Amino acid sequence: MHMADLASSIDFEKLGSDGFVIRTAGSRLVIAGGALRGTLYGVYTFLEDYLGCRWFSSKVSRIPKRSRISLGDIDIEQVPVLEYREPFFFCAFDGDWAARNKSNGNFPELETRHGGKTEYTSLFVHTFDHFIPVKEHFDAHPEYFSEVGGERISEKTQLCLTNPEVLELMIKRVKEYLGQHPETRILSVSQNDWYNPCQCANCRAVDEYEESYSGSLIRFVNQVAEAIESEYPEAAIDTLAYQYTRKPPKYVRPRHNVIVRRRNPRGSTGRATCAPLSGSCCRFPRLCWRPLPCSTE
Template identity: 60%
Template sequence: MTPSPPDVPAQSHLVLAADGITDWRIIIAADAPPWQSHAAAELAHHLREITGACFPVLDESSPVSPNEIHVGPSTRWDRATTGLSALGSEGCVLRTGRHTLLIAGNGPRGTLYGVGLFLARHLGCRWFTPTVKRIPRQPRPTIAALDEVHEPAFEYREPYCFESMDPDWAVRNRCNGHFPAFGAEHGGGLRYALPFVHTFNEFVPVERHFDTHPEYFSEVGGQRLRHEAQLCLAHPAVFELVLAGVRERLSHEPGLRIISVSQNDRGNPCQCAACRAVDEAEGSFSGSLIRFVNRIAAAIEPDHPDVAIDTLAYRYTRKPPRVTRPRANVIVRLCTIECCFAHPLESCREKVLLRDEAGTGATFVEDLQAWSRICERLYVWDYVTNFANYVLPFPNLGVLAANLRLFARHHVKGVFAQGANPPGGGGEFAALRAWVLAQLMWDPAADESALIDEFLTGVYGRGGPAIRRYLDAFNRLVRDNLHLHASIYDRPDSDYLTPALLDLADRCFDEAEQLAADAEQLARIRHARLPVRFARIAQLPVDAPGREALINAFRADAMAAGITQLSEHIPLARTIDHLHRGVQLTHFARYPGGWSPFDETWPP
């Protein structure tokens, strides 16, 4: 938030209602678009919940009222929107004048976000989850003089998990990503063409083309690959096929603003003579990729000047090219998949290196710095769960804010934070992470500790402080023991899941359960305890007395909570079967050859 000079005199305080009565009216444009009407309805609804008074919504053709709340730019008070045009597409202003309050923003979402900010900052509203909120009852709410200007730190903000998919929750928490089912009234979001990522095979399917044109696909060790292949980015026919596919998608969905042209989710970049010559000149496999994507972006720009081509800096393409810069209409999503998630990226001692052709390496932070120097629209694809074991305690809560501040300092424009998103959700503290991330993606300078406390108290009541003691102990364990690292594919016997920590967790959850105010709050606390129970069971010897009963009870409670998967792509029933049989709960078993995210090197 940055202050701006007041444009109109303001009263020192505005009293919005008293004892269930108000003479304030909400004013919108006579031809208000759906999102402006929805913003006014949101404000009226919440003000009624807060005050008990009815705030009528009128348009500007109605007679002037003694006290007016203008939602969206107003012809009655046009001077108050001074400076709004200088903000980004989602910036907003909150301003008071004599008997007047203005909440207005840019684009289809700025005014909606302004309403949410006003309710949160000045009336204490919180929307922790789609079903748990805090709307404080205030018989006489009083608003001090306001002159606030707000802009998000990142243009694209997506905390991705099942618990963040509700579009009303997303708008109220100012998330604008691809996946919530936004309607016109929500102002839409930053929509990608589908599929969202890993699109090479969508544009040039190996099943359709390999038999007749194996040269379209990556050459490795002198052989063209049918399986686990990428594209040959030097082949002119591949370029034409991808370009045609991009144009076809854009013609079918004219509202799209981003389309991904990105490597398949595997290794094996093409090493034919032509691709290799480019990559050797660029010092990275990203060289041939960025040159290819730049050509696609240049080809579509005349007909689609508002569309960006998206690609990845992922695994073997994480290191940026030394010569070629991404075009202005290219988005690069830099992925953190190799990193430790227990410590801030900037300070972690586990320096995961990706090797270059000289045998030297670069850390993720060094690659982030290098990409930020050459890429105008750099996004980060971050990971905020354990994909091998969604419900296993994961020690990353203490690094979320530090990493987002790092991204903001290096001019990252968007953040996709991938959590657990199977039907039913259930990732460990997924709703907590989603809410905290949403606030920090808008303002990375926000106090993350205070945010965590707000959520825990708002969702778990008097049991919140007990749960916080466990979370703080977990964070201290990895913070004070720098040899304890966390990947996104960790097993239940990971070194940071110590018996002492789990003992403390049980004591804290016992206390929280005893403090629950009602059955609904108790159910939420017990849901939050499932990860500790899961870790306990998975660490037991297969022949431990009572183990089968513990597994069966856990399964019943997980199903009652709506959980359908405990691991990425693996049904709940299969993981439960693995528990019964004592099978190691590790993600890598699903990949041919035991693939690890740390095995990519240059040169091949």
């Protein structure tokens, strides 16, 4: 096959930013991929799968020596199922190791030569208080925050997710942030890192209907995502299935531009436990348009 014919047979749109093909064409080896990282990932995959290279850590690699390389026919195509991939431990933050192992998340030190990364910018998770700070709003608007035991609370509080003024303010703040950081592709709108979900009559009615506190959360995040879509079509809103929101809602479904990040809590020993992934939390992938990353707290 002529090289021009081979190139025309590759569906680069399907490959996206990270997909690639590895093919032999007569005596030629062709590795081609998406504009950002695809070709780089194709090269590393070839080195792994056909030449036996391994990158166990940022300091430990195995690079076999061969006097001769012989290849048979190759025709493979890979497109990642997960658009965001990020092993969360210190060694994995090394940019070279991350690129070699096809990690494209926010925390690795990935540079332009690695094809960049999927940007969260400075906001990762637990962002309710960033966008609507309790210190800034509670005195004038206690109704913006959680009602617990019949009272609005300011200590370790969440947002009242059925309050239309809270929604309006969140949309405004999210749009302001995206306007200041247009490179952002995933922006977290997620609960603070403690409990105390709002139990006002409206929030309670939604969560009882959905049979989970995630009901009011997903409804709220869906409305934020819908409000930004026309102006920021490349951005997705990310939220958490974490602590009291790990159980999926019964009826509402995340929009196509909403990502639910499952957070896997630690056990009492401080070691990560996979138990929640065998419970209700693992049902979230069946409800979502977009694949779900999972991280360990």
